[in-house]
Amino acid sequence: MARAMANEVREGRGAGPNKDYVLLDLTHLEPAVIDAKLPDITEFARTYLGVEPYTEPVPVFPTAHYAMGGIPTNIKAEVLRDNDTVVPGLYAAGECACVSVHGANRLGTNSLLDINVFGKRAGIYAVEYAKDAKFVDVPEDAIAETVKLIEHMRNATGTEKIAVIRKELQDTMDKNAQVYRTEESLNEALDKIKELRKRYEHIQVQDRGMRFNTDLLEAIELGFLLDLAEVLAFTARERRESRGGHFREDYETRDDEKFMVHSMAYKTESDIKIDWKPVTITNYPPMERKY
Amino acid sequence: MSTAVESVKEIAEVPSFQVTLFVRRFDPENDAEPKWQDFDVTVFGTDRVLDALHKIKWELDGSLTFRRSCAHGVCGSDAMRINGRNRLACKTLIKDLDITQPIYVEPIKGLKVEKDLVVDMNPFYQAYRDVKPFLIASDSPTKERIQSPEDRARFDDTTKCILCAACTTSCPVFWTDNQYFGPAAIVNAHRFIFDSRDEAAEVRLDILNDKEGVWRCRTTFNCTEACPRGIEVTKAIAEVKQAVLRGRA
Ligand SMILES: Cc1cc2nc3c(=O)[nH]c(=O)nc-3n(C[C@H](O)[C@H](O)[C@H](O)COP(=O)(O)OP(=O)(O)OC[C@H]3O[C@@H](n4cnc5c(N)ncnc54)[C@H](O)[C@@H]3O)c2cc1C
Ligand code: SF4
């Protein structure tokens, strides 16, 4: 669906003055059906676009609303350091985690499955672990690194604005790592991220306060966004095939021989190192999607 | 799919205009008293008050502090007083306000201000927790609990609450008496009291029969007017009052 919508716009058949969206026509549905099944989304159309979905088509376009991939875990929600070594006592579940229930594309509503099932499992196994886990010795300076990061940011007096860098990051990811990707577009994204990282070193934080400092929060978050964007673009580039939600125009078909694997990304001093983890297939072998 | 398309009105170039915002500021580390500060921003016809606040924060003054997350009326984090009325900044289109006048933005009333537009929500959440806002049932089911569409409809309205606090902080009773549970907690009690699968209606009705419970409501309808989700808050409170007297109907 997302690909079909993006394709219409790309090939110049989009609607509106900038031809940058498509129209969703619900007018064949009874108002009562619309109210019962789509109350929120139709209210958005009314509030933000001034469009009445009973009688008018609604401008729509795909946007990111889920991050596939994340912190690798096993089915006990235990965080993995590599393909199979558990980090004792650390759990992840939900959108931040990747236990891989979604395969190569999350289907609608399945993120709630992820939260319910693996959130609960994380709780169960964390309790079990805590029962006989011993406190480990914490070094004197355990918080030093975090305090340093926060204090460094809080006092940052550079010239680069948080919102400007973030917008440029959003724009490059939107343009180059969205529904359609190529080696070239992903390289463009990676180059841009590198540039933004340099500029991020000269970030400006205006709020020096110690309480409820959202300026500082946004600055720190931006650093992590840059990390995540880089991992995403990097692993997408290395996966030279198309599969699930990942569509490469330069490699349009699925390549099970090379890429029936999970991408595992490791941060090194200067770069990202990529490794692969085999997919365990049990009852349901992946099949090509045909409609 | 194509019949209606001819009737599409072209969405034309979005006009931009200048507005002045007066924002109530308070920095707990430096200010003894809150003060007003004004900002001029250029906004577009499709912009919400939240966009204007972002423009201030991102372009003019990074220290301006407010909560927001979803930006489309779903998470409930940006309730504030805009021109004297409680609303969500992300759901208030600037063009719908009188833009010939400055727009006044202040924190919601009746809760301690933490910084600028951010208030301490703890008392509000505590009242919510106190009404046990979760399903209480004695059995351990092995499959889902079936409910008829009619039974589900009984409490549909109150499932829509996003805990934004616009209602509770528009209530004159709550302003003078912080112990009052407030409309939002009663709405969320209603959501379970009238749920056919729940077994603890009596417990909740007992809690709300307290001297700080439903009887403090003076039916001023401020809450219903403030609710960005269009919940009939006053009606829900009235139904809970009835249930206290006569049991769940
Ligand atoms: C617009 C949109 C529509 C969606 N629609 C659907 C749908 O229809 N069906 C579906 O299944 N999924 C949908 N999703 C996806 C789904 O909503 C999310 O995957 C899911 O809510 C993630 O839940 P979570 O608990 O893992 O993470 P979150 O809900 O993101 O929770 C993370 C929590 O951590 C807190 N936090 C962050 N940093 C810190 C910190 N440093 N310290 C303490 N707390 C912190 C945050 O405040 C937040 O409360 C949608 C998502 C979006 C954005
Ligand atoms: S009832 Fe309405 S106004 Fe009150 S907290 Fe819920 S959504 Fe907000």
Ligand code: FES
């Ligand atoms: S930001 Fe979520 S309701 Fe306004």
